[in-house]
Amino acid sequence: MHTLFGYWIADLLVRWLPARASRGLAVGLARVTFALRPPARAALEANLERLSPERTAAGRRRLARDAFEHFAVSLVEFLRLHRVPPERLAGSVEVHGHCHLKAARRAGRGVIVMSAHAGSWECGAAWLASRGIRLHVVARPHRHPWVERLFVRRRAQRGVGTIPERPVWTRAARLLRAGEWVAVMGDRTEQGQPAVREWAAALARRTGALRLPALMLRRPDGHYCVHFGAPLSPGADATDADHDALLPLLRLAPSQWMAFEALPAGWA
Numbered sequence: 001m002h003t004l005f006g007y008w009i010a011d012l013l014v015r016w017l018p019a020r021a022s023r024g025l026a027v028g029l030a031r032v033t034f035a036l037r038p039p040a041r042a043a044l045e046a047n048l049e050r051l052s053p054e055r056t057a058a059g060r061r062r063l064a065r066d067a068f069e070h071f072a073v074s075l076v077e078f079l080r081l082h083r084v085p086p087e088r089l090a091g092s093v094e095v096h097g098h099c100h101l102k103a104a105r106r107a108g109r110g111v112i113v114m115s116a117h118a119g120s121w122e123c124g125a126a127w128l129a130s131r132g133i134r135l136h137v138v139a140r141p142h143r144h145p146w147v148e149r150l151f152v153r154r155r156a157q158r159g160v161g162t163i164p165e166r167p168v169w170t171r172a173a174r175l176l177r178a179g180e181w182v183a184v185m186g187d188r189t190e191q192g193q194p195a196v197r198e199w200a201a202a203l204a205r206r207t208g209a210l211r212l213p214a215l216m217l218r219r220p221d222g223h224y225c226v227h228f229g230a231p232l233s234p235g236a237d238a239t240d241a242d243h244d245a246l247l248p249l250l251r252l253a254p255s256q257w258m259a260f261e262a263l264p265a266g267w268a
Contacts, residue, residue, distance in 0.1 A: 110176030124216030
């Protein structure tokens with residue numbers, strides 16, 4: 001109930017307040033939440049230790065605090081996204097690895113976008129959709145139906161589909177075989193189920209889809225930088241996808257990695 005009320009209040013505030021004020025309020029609330037030491041903070045600091053073992057505990061704590069703030073800003077950006085014209089979003093994105101994106105599009109087959117909870121992944125999905133890509137995201141359904149409907153509606157307003165059904169495999173495979181794109185979060189696992197990276201690798205082998213590593217990171221000026229790695233063939237090993245593609249991208253901005261749950265086995 002607290003989560004439902006929090007999302008409802010956030011949606012109302014974003015509607016009423018100017019963008020700068022809503023971001024400032026979100027950052028303030030994130031700092032308070034971080035100071036209260038929720039379980040997500042301990043999980044994030046443990047994940048950062050695996051990602052950057054060379055950092056001190058104090059350094060990881062600073063990164064974790066920044067990540068809480070980035071999460072709050074990302075939520076505000078997502079709730080405001082339907083007000084941002086596609087051309088304005090396109091003009092705020094710098095692309096790194098454009099050749100990899102072009103290669104994936106030229107392949108003429110389905111593509112699994114392998115991303116992570118870093119930067120502004122919802123804005124990244126909207127940006128891809130604005131470029132004419134038929135994109136569908138695999139998202140864990142929220143336990144509150146109102147919140148889930150809000151997220152599905154906001155994505156749909158920017159041309160992004162949601163695949164919340166269980167099992168996801170059948171729907172995702174059908175879309176990929178039709179040449180459409182499916183986005184998954186490679187830094188997540190489901191209790192009692194294979195890690196998402198293993199699931200995506202198996203889906204790629206079955207459908208012939210490519211896997212395209214991608215992260216949309218936030219720049220200090222409020223704009224974005226989207227990074228693409230080289231497309232992975234359907235037969236590429238899942239471990240290679242993690243260590244040779246996603247992890248180097250995450251290390252570009254560890255303070256923007258919102259890994260609030262335990263990492264899947266085999267990471268870092």
